[in-house]
Structures are given as structure tokens and as C-alpha cells.
Amino acid sequence: MKRKTWIFLMSTLIIFGVVFPIIVIFFWAFSERWYGTSLLPSKWGLKWFKVLLEGGDLGKSIYLSFTIAPLVVLFSALISIPAAYVVGTKSFKGKRLVENLVLIPLIVPPIASGIGLLSMYTNWGMIGSYWGVVLVHMIGGIPYMFRSVAAAFESIDPALEEASRTLGATRLQTMLKVYVPLVSPGVLAGSIFTFAWSLNEFVLTLLVGLPNITTLPVQIFHYVGGYYIAPAPASALSVVLIIPSILIVLLMERFVKIEYTAGAGLK
Amino acid sequence: MPEVVLEGIKKIYGKKVLASSIDYLKIEDGEFFVLLGPSGCGKTTTLRIIAGLIKPTEGRLYVGGKDITDLPPEKRNITMVFQNFALFPHLNVFENIAYGLKMRKLPKDEIETRVKDAARLMRIDQLLDRKIDQLSGGQQQRVGVARAIAPHPDIILFDEPLSNLDAKLREEVRFELKEVHKQIGTTSVYVTHDQAEAMVMADRIAVMRAGKIVQLGKPKEIYFRPKNLFVAGFIGIMSHLPVEVLESDGENLKVRLETGAVINSRGLLSAGEKGFMIIRPESLEVVSKESDDENIVKGLLVNSIFLGNEVEYRIKVGNEEIRAKLKPHEDKYKPGEEVNLKIMNSWVVKD
Numbered sequence: 286m287k288r289k290t291w292i293f294l295m296s297t298l299i300i301f302g303v304v305f306p307i308i309v310i311f312f313w314a315f316s317e318r319w320y321g322t323s324l325l326p327s328k329w330g331l332k333w334f335k336v337l338l339e340g341g342d343l344g345k346s347i348y349l350s351f352t353i354a355p356l357v358v359l360f361s362a363l364i365s366i367p368a369a370y371v372v373g374t375k376s377f378k379g380k381r382l383v384e385n386l387v388l389i390p391l392i393v394p395p396i397a398s399g400i401g402l403l404s405m406y407t408n409w410g411m412i413g414s415y416w417g418v419v420l421v422h423m424i425g426g427i428p429y430m431f432r433s434v435a436a437a438f439e440s441i442d443p444a445l446e447e448a449s450r451t452l453g454a455t456r457l458q459t460m461l462k463v464y465v466p467l468v469s470p471g472v473l474a475g476s477i478f479t480f481a482w483s484l485n486e487f488v489l490t491l492l493v494g495l496p497n498i499t500t501l502p503v504q505i506f507h508y509v510g511g512y513y514i515a516p517a518p519a520s521a522l523s524v525v526l527i528i529p530s531i532l533i534v535l536l537m538e539r540f541v542k543i544e545y546t547a548g549a550g551l552k
Numbered sequence: 553m554p555e556v557v558l559e560g561i562k563k564i565y566g567k568k569v570l571a572s573s574i575d576y577l578k579i580e581d582g583e584f585f586v587l588l589g590p591s592g593c594g595k596t597t598t599l600r601i602i603a604g605l606i607k608p609t610e611g612r613l614y615v616g617g618k619d620i621t622d623l624p625p626e627k628r629n630i631t632m633v634f635q636n637f638a639l640f641p642h643l644n645v646f647e648n649i650a651y652g653l654k655m656r657k658l659p660k661d662e663i664e665t666r667v668k669d670a671a672r673l674m675r676i677d678q679l680l681d682r683k684i685d686q687l688s689g690g691q692q693q694r695v696g697v698a699r700a701i702a703p704h705p706d707i708i709l710f711d712e713p714l715s716n717l718d719a720k721l722r723e724e725v726r727f728e729l730k731e732v733h734k735q736i737g738t739t740s741v742y743v744t745h746d747q748a749e750a751m752v753m754a755d756r757i758a759v760m761r762a763g764k765i766v767q768l769g770k771p772k773e774i775y776f777r778p779k780n781l782f783v784a785g786f787i788g789i790m791s792h793l794p795v796e797v798l799e800s801d802g803e804n805l806k807v808r809l810e811t812g813a814v815i816n817s818r819g820l821l822s823a824g825e826k827g828f829m830i831i832r833p834e835s836l837e838v839v840s841k842e843s844d845d846e847n848i849v850k851g852l853l854v855n856s857i858f859l860g861n862e863v864e865y866r867i868k869v870g871n872e873e874i875r876a877k878l879k880p881h882e883d884k885y886k887p888g889e890e891v892n893l894k895i896m897n898s899w900v901v902k903d
């Protein structure tokens with residue numbers, strides 16, 4: 286097959302698997318009446334958003350999702366940046382082990398680790414606690430943050446530190462004048478991934494966050510995963526979840542070099 | 553005055569890798585000093601010890617009589633030029649050169665003057681606004697040098713600064729650096745494994761091997777009076793023949809080759825000792841068979857290689873093959889012919 290065919294195939298899959306569903310979600314969210322027989326909703330409007338707002342569900346979910354995610358980013362960064370500095374700039378025994386260890390949360394299915402966490406959290410009395418969910422999100426967020434930042438540190442020529450020192454800069458000044466500016470794109474990329482991860486995390490949040498911590502994905506699930514299916518309110522919530530994701534993709538296009546985003550994935 | 557003294561300096565990696573071991577070395581104020589040696593002989597290690605980037609396992613280091621062994625690099629006023637340039641990619645040319653000046657907290661106009669002076673000296677004053685990735689390799693290294701001279705350091709260290717440039721540019725920048733050194737007169741320690749570079753630039757050369765200095769001297773001394781075969785082989789092309797010393801008078805020697813020929817040579821051996829006679833290709837002459845000059849050896853012309861401005865002969869003498877360089881108009885012999893070689897200049901070493 287020609288190269289173009291593959292690209293066509295891939296694009297088609299993405300359009301069918303992602304773009305179409307998103308369009309359908311937008312239709313549901315902004316429809317006030319939509320009969321299964323017609324292609325388009327027969328009445329557009331913000332009814333579902335109002336219903337959700339009045340019920341308090343939307344406000345609460347937005348508040349939870351959009352305060353937890355920045356906290357997860359912040360704490361993951363605080364832990365990952367120093368670790369990434371060491372792994373990215375020094376060589377030591379067991380370095381590969383550390384690098385692989387950090388990837389474990391990305392590989393182990395959350396449903397499996399979630400069951401274990403559930404019993405641990407129960408013992409500690411942390412079920413349904415806000416900070417418990419932040420902690421659980423960090424486990425998944427740290428690998429993204431760490432990989433991006435470590436890749437950024439790795440891409441810095443170690444001679445730069447030596448140049449800086451011989452030119453009269455102390456260790457701390459070298460940190461601020463050389464490492465900070467050169468690593469910040471990696472931190473930004475890591476933050477975006479971690480933010481997106483936290484926003485989308487569902488399984489672990491459901492397991493350890495119930496009944497109080499109903500982030501957007503959990504709330505959506507309530508409308509479609511229970512005894513009855515309510516696609517319209519679920520879609521309205523999804524829209525709230527999707528818009529920041531789209532913004533993130535655009536932001537990355539604009540600001541982040543591809544090397545750093547590659548660092549966040551599995552190598 | 554900032555002369556550098558290394559005293560009993562040793563750097564040992566792990567338990568037994570002796571990366572650098574220098575009993576005593578004094579680099580004079582204003583000198584252009586070259587550390588020369590093959591890969592892995594400890595040039596970089598020694599240089600980085602002077603910079604303060606590596607702590608020596610043992611020994612003391614003095615600059616201008618002051619013990620600086622325990623000072624961190626930023627307190628030493630010693631700058632460095634790197635093989636891979638090591639320019640700050642997030643700063644432009646001006647900011648790169650100004651980096652060391654800002655660290656010294658100089659006033660703004662002073663920084664500007666010094667950056668411009670250094671840039672003019674390195675002929676990059678048109679490039680001050682450029683980003684680093686918009687520069688050629690040669691321009692980048694000029695920025696690297698300007699950045700190292702702008703803070704007016706006591707010493708500048710160069711770690712193979714030209715080895716990432718192509719051959720032609722390397723030769724050009726070589727002379728430029730020498731010129732710049734003449735103008736600023738800063739004590740410089742220059743590491744290279746390129747003997748031609750060392751010859752051109754050095755006031756003195758230290759030839760290193762396995763962490764130690766094998767020979768220290770002016771370029772001519774190292775070339776014409778090498779201490780052993782290693783130094784002779786590292787500096788320029790040479791051939792050598794095993795000899796036995798018959799007579800020794802000061803540095804004048806009479807030696808016998810394995811072929812039986814007796815030759816007047818020079819060296820530091822005494823009568824009865826065995827050694828090797830080092831012959832540079834340009835100190836050989838092919839003479840006519842009838843010649844009854846002294847210092848003649850017979851050999852068999854094995855191969856002749858035309859190099860353009862000269863011709864190289866490979867000649868078998870006894871069991872050894874030696875190389876001679878001739879002017880093209882002297883190239884009158886055919887491979888397989890027997891030739892008479894006149895050894896005009898030679899030097900005998902023990903090992």
C-alpha cells in the first residue's frame with residue numbers, strides 16, 4: 286500500500302472514533318428535543334446545562350475536577366522535578382530501574398491497582414476524601430510529569446553547567462540562569478499531560494472517591510452507567526470536560542516542542 | 553602574577569584508573585601551554601582539575617602563589633572554551649558573551665564595552681543579536697572564545713576547541729587564536745591531540761601518556777629531541793632503526809646499524825647502550841651510488857608514492873622500512889632499485 290493509504294486509514298479511524306462522537310455529544314448537550322428518527326435535534330438550547338446547574342451537580346463536578354487537577358500538577362511537579370534532575374543529568378547505579386519504576390503506573394491497569402488501593406484507603410479511612418483523590422491522581426500524573434521533565438534535563442548539554450560555573454556562576458545561579466529556562470518547556474508539557482490525566486481519570490476516582498468526590502467523569506458515569514441512561518445531561522457534562530482538552534491540544538501545538546511531548550510517552 | 557603550579561596532582565577514578573598524575577608542573581604567566589597526547593591520556597582530566605570542575609584525589613594547585621585547590625570553579629577566575637562550544641542556547645550572542653560579566657556584577661555600560669571588545673577581537677561584532685542556532689560552527693566557537701576572554705580571567709583553558717570544525721577552518725582559527733593570545737597575553741592552557749596544532753600554537757608542550765607527562769619542552773625541542781619513541785611517533789612522522797652506540801661524546805654519538813653501517817648521530821646515550829635511531833622523512837636524502845659521503849645506508853626502494861608537492865619513498869633497510877620525503881625533481885628511482893640514503897639528521901633514544 287502507498288504511504289498515503291496508511292495516513293488515510295489512520296485519519297479515518299480518528300475521525301470515526303473521536304471526532305464523530307464529539308459531534309454527537311455536542312448535539313446531545315445543546316439539544317432540548319431530539320427524536321431518534323431525525324438526523325439533527327429539533328430544538329436547540331441550554332436546557333441541560335441549566336438542569337445540571339440547578340441540581341448542583343455541574344457546579345460541584347466542575348469545582349472538584351478543576352481544583353484537583355491543578356493540585357495534582359503542582360504536587361507532581363514538586364516531586365518529579367528534583368527526581369528528573371537527578372535522573373536526567375547524573376549517572377548512577379540503578380538509574381534504569383528508577384526510570385522503569387516510574388512507568389509502572391502507566392502499565393498496570395488502574396482497575397487492578399484501584400482494587401488494592403480501595404482496601405488500603407478503607408483501612409486508613411481515606412475513602413471519599415478530597416486529598417485521597419489528589420494523591421491517587423498523582424500516582425498516575427507523576428510518570429507523565431517525570432518523563433517530560435527528565436527528557437528536558439537529558440537534552441541539556443552537561444557542559445553548559447560547567448561553562449556557567451567557570452564563568453562565575455554558583456550552583457544556585459546556574460540552576461536559575463541555565464536549567465530553569467531550558468527545562469521550563471518540559472515542565473509545561475508535563476503539566477499539560479498531568480492536568481489532562483487528572484481531568485480524565487475515572488476508574489481510580491470512582492473507586493476511592495465515592496460517594497463525595499464526583500469529578501466530571503464520575504458524574505458523567507452516573508448518568509449513563511446506572512439503572513437508566515440519560516445521554517443528554519451526560520453529554521452536557523462531557524462538553525465541559527472536552528473543551529479544556531481541545532484547548533490543551535491547541536496550546537501544545539503552539540508552545541511545546543515535540544521532543545518534550547515524546548518524552549512523556551513510553552520510549 | 554598568575555602562573556599556575558600543579559604539585560603532586562593525582563586523580564584516581566574508582567580504585568585504579570589513574571586519569572592524571574602530575575608531580576610538578578609550572579605554567580608561566582602569559583604562556584600558551586599545550587597539553588598534547590592520545591585519547592584517554594588524561595588531558596581533559598588535568599584541565600578540569602585546573603578549572604575546579606574535578607577535585608583532585610591528591611595534590612595542591614596554586615595560581616599566582618595562592619592555593620586554590622579547595623575553591624569552587626566560580627571563585628577561581630579561570631574560564632574555559634569547550635570542544636562542543638557549550639553556548640547557552642536560550643541566550644543570544646551578546647548575552648552569551650555577557651554571562652560571565654553579569655556574574656561579576658559589572659555595571660551595564662562596562663558589560664557592553666567589554667562584550668563589544670571581545671566580539672571585535674574574535675571578529676563576530678556583526679553577530680551580537682544572533683541566536684546561537686543561527687551561527688556556523690566556526691562562529692559558535694568564536695563566541696565561545698569571546699565569552700571566555702570577556703571577564704578578563706587569570707587563565708583561559710581550551711579543551712580541543714577546534715576539533716569539531718572542518719580541517720580548513722581549523723587551520724584558520726588556529727592562527728587567529730594565536731594572534732588573540734598575543735594581544736591579550738592571558739595565560740592559556742590548551743588541550744589537543746593534534747600535534748600540528750600543538751606545534752603552531754604552543755610556547756611549550758607537555759606530551760602526556762597514561763596520565764603522566766612524558767616530556768615537557770618547546771615545540772622544536774620535542775620535535776628534534778624526543779625523549780622516547782612514543783613522543784617521536786606522536787609528534788610528526790618518523791622511522792626508526794635499532795642501533796648500538798659505539799662512541800659517545802657529549803651528545804655526539806657514533807652508532808652501528810644492524811646492517812653494519814656506522815652513522816654519526818646525536819642522543820643522550822652512552823657507549824655500549826642499545827637504542828633506536830629516529831629519522832624524520834625530511835632529513836633523508838637519496839644520493840648517487842658513487843657518493844662516498846659519510847652517514848650513508850643502503851636500502852631497497854619498495855614503494856614510491858606521489859603526493860603532489862613531494863614524493864614519499866618507502867625504503868627497506870635491513871629488516872625495517874623507513875620513510876623518506878623527496879622533492880618531485882629528485883624522484884629518479886624505480887621500486888625494486890637499490891638506493892643509497894644519506895642520513896642528514898637523526899636522534900637516538902633508548903626506548
Ligand SMILES: Nc1ncnc2c1ncn2[C@@H]1O[C@H](COP(=O)(O)OP(=O)(O)OP(=O)(O)O)[C@@H](O)[C@H]1O
Nearest residue numbers: 565569570571590591592593594595596597598745
Ligand atoms: N568520570 C570518569 N569515571 C571513570 N573514568 C574516567 C572518568 N573520566 C575519565 N576517565 C578515564 O580517565 C582517563 C583520562 O580521561 P580524559 O578524559 O582526561 O582523557 P583525554 O586525554 O581528555 O582523552 P580525549 O582525547 O579522548 O578527550 C581515561 O582513561 C578515561 O577513561
Ligand SMILES: [Mg+2]
Nearest residue numbers: 595596597711
Ligand atoms: Mg578530552
